[in-house]
Amino acid sequence: MPKAKVTFEDIGVSVTVPAGTRLIEVSEKVGAGITYGCREGECCTCLTKVVSGAENLAPPSILEDQVLKDNLAPRNHRLACQAQIIGGEIVVKPA
């Protein structure tokens, strides 16, 4: 299975993950500072800054895109509960 590497900048941890993993599945396990509310892409609590490698995340769904717009999220910000890692290297930190 293709692998990817996601780095949580706030705690200095890089995790090798299978492609298809969502950020939420990793960030909680390593204790990164990204926090979660609804976990369903609605509340925007888990807004995360993608420091680099945004192209290595699957594009946001229509729902995620709308929530990001409604909450005035800056560029290169994603919902960690929705963002799916598709390969390569990604660096993230809490928004």
Place this chain on the structure above:
Amino acid sequence: MPAAALTDQAVELAPGVHWVGALDPHLRNFDIILKTANGTTYNSYVVRGENGVAVIDTVKENFADVFFQRLESVASYDEITTIVLNHLEPDHSGALPELLKRAPQARVYLSSRAQMMLKALLKPSGEKPPEYIPVTTGDTVDLGGRTLHFLHTPYLHWPDTQCTYLVEEGILFSGDVFGCHFCDARLFNDSVGDFRFSFEYYYAHIMRPFRENVLDAVALIEPLELNLIAPAHGPFLRHQPRDYVHRYRELATPRLFNEARSEKTLVVFYISAYGNTRRMAEALAAGAEAIGGVRVSLYDLEGGESGIFTDLIEEADGLAFGSPTINADAVKPIWDVLSSLTTVNVKGKLGAAFGSYGWSGEAVRLIEDRLRGLKLRVPVEGLRIKLVPDAGELEQCRDLGELLARHLTGKVEHREIDMAALA
């Protein structure tokens, strides 16, 4: 002093400025979390300019009738050009759908974050959302000789909250800020009964979790000329309104100088039946203290109360909880503390758990789950030790303390992990 609100007429605050809200004297519990010993008020206001009329907030839905009666006593619906929503919670927006039907020409002014909530609010009625304009600090609406100036004051106590300042009269329509659940038909702070307890109780339960936002809002409000504060609940503050702003600043500021303010702080809470979890706590604390830049406090939960511990938790950067496992659970004093934290902001603090156990040792994982649920970050797996910790196991406790301290001070080394290795 005559009671101002015993009729269904609007009550004048200043020329062309009226209260059109509602009294709810029999309410005894608000939003489940607040006691309301003499009820509350839902305050809504009308401002008349030369070119139009503004309505600022509405009331809870089942008080809509008296709201509309009072509104009709000072304005007709076709005069309403402006509706300001300082806060979309249902106790202030309950009459909004009906108001929008009666005054469809009105433009709605609200914060950016309120837009989603407005759509959700109007969803049951199937009504198309009205023309609405998101505003922030510095935006104004000119009613003709009357200027509404908006202040962006989010998280007081919802993401959508804002204040609106009537420039010419020096009146601040503050939303829930400076409000309280206190019902007295005399309405003005220099006429009503003693509401000081209610004012501070409201702050403690509604605003305290957002004290950083409170201080931001107070900084925006302090430079304003203030003749009257008109909050969304409780008395209008016309006598010494600035005192209430100053009190908010005091309430949002730690009371005593924090001697550890230049360091990171770790508070270690424990409870112990046979001294084993206590020994773990002491070793953990010693390990953390060995790392420079961290000030550690050690507390036995049996020696205090949830309220005191809540104060400690609010100020701490990191929290470690030690509990034995009894009947497959952490013990009640732990849960008492961990279920008392809705009044403070714990999001993003560092959390950890540890404990001695006899048979199955579920407490540590259960505490960790609760800490994550409270939006703490839990970067280090907790430590479970079977019954009596030996010298090597106490060394593990010290190591845990050291690691927590390194996380608090940013001294942790970069790690590479394979996801398969994570529990």
